[in-house]
Amino acid sequence: MLIRRPPGYTIKENAVTPRAAWLRRREILAGFAAAGGTLALPRAGATKSLPAMSNYPPLKAAKTAYSPSNPAAPWEAVTGYNNYYEFGTGKSDPAKKAHRLTTAPWTVSIEGEAEKTGTFALEDLIDFNALEERIYRHRCVEAWSMVIPWVGVPLAQVLQKFAPNSRARYVQFFTKWARKEMPGTLWPVLKWPYREGLRIDEAMNPLAFLAVGVYGRILPNQNGAPLRLVVPWKYGYKSIKSIDRIVFTQDQPETSWNMSNAREYGFYSNVNPHVDHPRWSQASERVIGPQTGFRGALARRDTQMFNGYADAVASLYTGMDLKKNH
Numbered sequence: 243m244l245i246r247r248p249p250g251y252t253i254k255e256n257a258v259t260p261r262a263a264w265l266r267r268r269e270i271l272a273g274f275a276a277a278g279g280t281l282a283l284p285r286a287g288a289t290k291s292l293p294a295m296s297n298y299p300p301l302k303a304a305k306t307a308y309s310p311s312n313p314a315a316p317w318e319a320v321t322g323y324n325n326y327y328e329f330g331t332g333k334s335d336p337a338k339k340a341h342r343l344t345t346a347p348w349t350v351s352i353e354g355e356a357e358k359t360g361t362f363a364l365e366d367l368i369d370f371n372a373l374e375e376r377i378y379r380h381r382c383v384e385a386w387s388m389v390i391p392w393v394g395v396p397l398a399q400v401l402q403k404f405a406p407n408s409r410a411r412y413v414q415f416f417t418k419w420a421r422k423e424m425p426g427t428l429w430p431v432l433k434w435p436y437r438e439g440l441r442i443d444e445a446m447n448p449l450a451f452l453a454v455g456v457y458g459r460i461l462p463n464q465n466g467a468p469l470r471l472v473v474p475w476k477y478g479y480k481s482i483k484s485i486d487r488i489v490f491t492q493d494q495p496e497t498s499w500n501m502s503n504a505r506e507y508g509f510y511s512n513v514n515p516h517v518d519h520p521r522w523s524q525a526s527e528r529v530i531g532p533q534t535g536f537r538g539a540l541a542r543r544d545t546q547m548f549n550g551y552a553d554a555v556a557s558l559y560t561g562m563d564l565k566k567n568h
């Protein structure tokens with residue numbers, strides 16, 4: 243078992259929801275049904291068709307204590323309330339339709355400014371014997387948030403395998419465009435395939451993570467199986483799902499949401515309570531957590547700068563105008 247010393251902004255793992263709490267399924271579903279108006283989570287009946295956690299093969303992961311103090315969202319919310327527009331724009335569409343995506347075998351094409359390029363099997367990118375768990379806050383640009391226990395590897399570890407050269411200033415990611423399996427891509431909601439990008443120093447930051455699992459299990463398709471990015475200090479749309487192409491570039495790459503509306507979705511997309519979305523405030527967020535529904539309404543809390551990860555990432559943006567570079 244790998245032991246890694248957690249950085250200062252983490253807390254002990256036992257401060258996070260105990261497993262039993264994730265599994266109080268019936269109560270949680272009852273709660274969601276009560277909160278259904280605001281949340282649009284699947285109602286109890288519809289949710290019954292969602293595969294149980296035990297249907298997903300377990301992964302062995304070193305338990306690192308990257309974890310915020312608020313408790314994890316329940317499995318049903320993490321896997322039943324999703325954004326994955328390739329399967330539809332409704333929050334329950336991915337859970338209903340993403341099973342259609344063929345995720346094995348899976349290859350990733352590595353291109354651009356790197357010593358090693360070509361097509362690689364998922365298993366060549368990810369060492370499944372060296373996985374770790376990272377419990378991160380996940381903040382959607384739509385102003386809701388969840389705490390999610392991901393399983394995967396640091397992004398830098400994977401990118402370094404391909405020896406990016408000195409011209410590699412950015413890295414771009416693409417979601418697989420499986421036209422026949424992704425009914426949502428029949429509509430030009432976004433420019434397909436979904437694409438995202440990071441500056442190379444952002445990508446190499448220890449917090450940037452590639453997930454292959456969640457809750458200690460293989461990633462469900464609706465969460466971006468078999469390989470998705472997790473960039474916890476940025477809005478969730480940067481965390482691109484089902485990646486099949488990674489390109490090292492000299493220039494700032496195109497990103498799907500920025501292409502669809504540059505005024506509303508910048509390249510950086512750092513979580514920032516002081517920079518509002520043109521159509522809504524980002525000063526606070528609705529928390530989807532285990533208590534959701536017991537109170538009959540979602541808890542609201544103040545948005546944290548860089549989603550609470552400022553200690554680890556603020557130095558990446560020294561001297562930058564974060565309003566202009568939103």
Ligand code: MTE
Nearest residue numbers: 324325326327382417436478479481482483
């Ligand atoms: N990746 C792809 N390919 N397509 C998408 O529609 N949605 C993004 C991001 N990655 C999206 C995507 C958005 S808006 C969010 S908030 C997160 O995925 C949601 O991740 P989750 O469903 O695992 O919570």
